[in-house]
Amino acid sequence: MKKSSKVIPLDAAAICRSSDPMAVRELLTKIGDKWTIFVILSLDLLGGRARFSELERAVPGISQRMLSTTLKNLERDGMVIREVFPEVPPRVEYEMTDLGTSLLRPTQGLVDWAKANWEQVRATQSKYDLR
Amino acid sequence: MKKSSKVIPLDAAAICRSSDPMAVRELLTKIGDKWTIFVILSLDLLGGRARFSELERAVPGISQRMLSTTLKNLERDGMVIREVFPEVPPRVEYEMTDLGTSLLRPTQGLVDWAKANWEQVRATQSKYDLR
DNA sequence: CAGCATCCAGGACGATACTG
């Protein structure tokens, strides 16, 4: 499983004016990984509740392994709840928790920023790369 | 708008209701790396302008290599401007751009969320790990 | 002072195959 057991340096504590700058780093690391935001946002768009295969279809390109891993991490963090139905064939549903939902708002802020500014970022990059 | 040169994965397009979900992923990947937010926030706290060594001290634990790399990426993205003063010993100052500053607001949203909720996340993780 | 060059370890991720 994913855990950052390395208690090391830093912290730029004053920087975040936060009591726990590591919390910020860990949070950013999580939603910064390849699939987490897409899974969260997809689950939200699907009404806050969906089964594995629905998410698989909602997030094109994700492999079963990564969807499984991502959901397991989200469950461990308390962002989603996993519910197993003892049927054949098996059915498993994932539901957003209030905690997970509450993360949606700040996340949306970044999504909006990207929508508004990413074109400019790309342009700047191109210019930079010219030399 | 959409290119088919790379028929790859993505995009959970509807998900983000964004024209470019890759922008979101790239942005998250950037600020999700190990040092970027700390450098950005530090630079802001230092008044939006600082030299290399100041940032080095403001972000405890960062290596010269990573600070250099991070700043170069930020410069490439147009978040900071690098100014070299032809002196001996050399002096280099980094200044936040408006673009970089504008990113601060949504970022702060995540910082606040982490401050408010991370304790709960850790508690949930501990419970999860017990079984 | 403000870096760059090099080397290296660990983890993230993809592809594929198998299962209750």
Place this chain on the structure above:
DNA sequence: CAGTATCGTCCTGGATGCTG
């Protein structure tokens, strides 16, 4: 259907040493 197991690759980032 909803995963797990295994393997291999690439990339991030740490450590160290050198330089204009």
